[in-house]
Amino acid sequence: MPPLDLHVAVFGASGAGKTVLLAAFYRAQTQPAFQQEYAYKIQAVNKAQGNRLLGRFYRLEEGTFPEGSTRFDEIEFDFFPRDLPEPAVRIHWYDYPGRWWEEEPVDADERDAMREGLLRLGMSQVGILLADGAKYRSEGTAYIRWLFEHFADECDRLRRASAAAGDEVSFPREWILALSKADLFPPDYSARDFEREVCRDADEQLAKLCAVLRAERAFGHRFMLLSSVAAPPDAQVDPGTSLGVRTLAPAILVSTVEGAVREAQAARKEKSAKETFFEGLRDLVQFVDSVDDFLPKRYQIVSKILRFVSLKDLATARVDRLRKAREDALRKGDTFKAVLTGMVAALRNDEGLRAYHQNQ
Template sequence: MAKYPRVREQNIAVFGEAGSGKTVLVSSFYGPTQEGSYVNDLWDLVARQTGQGHRLYQNFLGMRDNATVPIQTRFDNTTYEFSVKLKAGDEPEGKKRPFDELRLAWHDYPGEWFTDDPSSLEERDRRTDTFISLLRSDVALLLVDGQKLLDYAGEEERYLKSLLGNFRQNLLRLKDDLLAENGPLVEFPRIWILALSKADLIPDWDVSTFRDLVILKASEDLERLRSAIAELIETPEALSIGEDFILLSSAKFELKPGGQDPVEIDVRQRVGLDLILPIASLLPLERRVLWEQRMAIPRKVVDSLADGADVIAAALTGAKFVNVEKLLNKFIKADKRAEFVAKALPMLAAAVAMAGPKLREINEEARAHNDYLRAMLTQFKLDLDQGVSDKVIRTQK
């Protein structure tokens, strides 16, 4: 068995009603990385299923070359699997990097299941099984459709209450099945980001405008959703809902001059999609540190919360790989949580604290030495910081 873990997989679950743009988002996430003109000096994005990759790239080319939007999928639960393959090369002085490949599983939950009742017991079971498959994710995106906000301008609460209420009801319908075997769930998405899809339709909004609208118009509905999720999980204190927001746009959609149809689609003008990999990779690590600093989290919850955080932290800081999970098990078994907080948690906190000129300096140094893993992760962190500065993303601190 290899001494170091070689592959690190992150999972992200995407929820949105039918027509909210989920297929367009994933196509625009993947498509630009396949163009002949695309250049990335650190890594390549590869679809792990060839046919799936071809379909996504075909969707993207249809938007780019023919101004056609992908056909809306109905009742399809799909997991898109990607590999972020690092360029060849190792750290100087023969040090072995903690892992060589980052994988992303993008779970797409069918939008129709928000609003339509199951037509049979078989379909109900399929919905439950699909939802269970999402539970590996630390991060979930709940899409708020920008077009719907425009349609309900001045009375946005009608749409937001319906969206959040339908999702809450969907969870309540699944509750008994989800809790039937072992009671409150240990593994469950703990970070729920509200994402404004089709953000290009409201170009004068930044992420604070979006957040303020949601809180003004639907704060009680958001709290009811949070309470419904809290009833499903163990240690509900380790849960973020209504604290993280992002703007997402797959492209800029415009009507051609002098007509209503077809639509001109500028795929070069994307918003937020370059933050998906940084969010999936680093946000769970940051949130785990925050929660462990604030509360005593039970061991079995910690084991499922941002698992692999030690590997990410080691790669990000360039420190010698230390198995934080082993330290955690050792200290908790010996009833020495305080010792864990003193000795192991700082390893994770140091990675989270990297910022500013020092972070940029580390990134440049990693690039210069062909330390592709550290360069990629520090670039992810720089991208997140830039997203905050550009008011595209707002996260809990």
């Protein structure tokens, strides 16, 4: 059976840390210790891209931060269960350079590359907007408000320009707001703290951004802390220490399922106005065999996910129960269930609980 395809679009201004994050994301999850603890590992589909990411990480170990990306990249990662030969999940990572949101294309070639890259947005189930933790720490509320206003204005400009050129740009409906460089914050600072600050201080800007993206509540209920390396004051950078990097793929997976539930709820005329997310998920499971008929194409993989991960596991299962289910799946050679339950478990361990918060 071919792997499940998840598509994620990653955005951030120049200097926000996208390039370092990608290198740390890849390096951390290729290590034997990670595979032993989480029961899966990742591998770049393109060997040259994988080697390039490792090269960036090793330069980090020498104290050299890589230059930010200046072009659109699509990188594919396969997720392999421990000791099983076939991949279960493939993540397509679309990396949009920060300068696209800050400057005009330098020539016709870049304009064409931008057009092709932005058309991939319609394939993405989840978008990630990366806020620069260093700027947020120094500038506070003003920076977050600027980020939302700027991103909303640029998305609106892009939509209008694309429509004039005959293209239809479709943005992801599900989003994660992630704070990079989280090592600059106190050790007890969590994604829940970040959520409280943003929703308190930038609610108007959040509403504007949701309206521009034409996705009700797209922002404001999924928050992450990400630290690719530890860089304490007056100390050497430690690329071996990170926060949230292992939680990122599980957050993408769960966000995809949640997006499908909302699409399914919207399509059902008899839906109660008070229906909760998990009531919607229960109904979705009941119709899992026909769910592909009414879900948009980018969400049709959810019917496969729900055949391998139970409703209880997605909603409320404790981390020990999930780990047991994962190990049972490995013994049976059940590729999909092993990886998917391993990902859900990663959201409920100590790092996941600090690095990821969902308020709805």
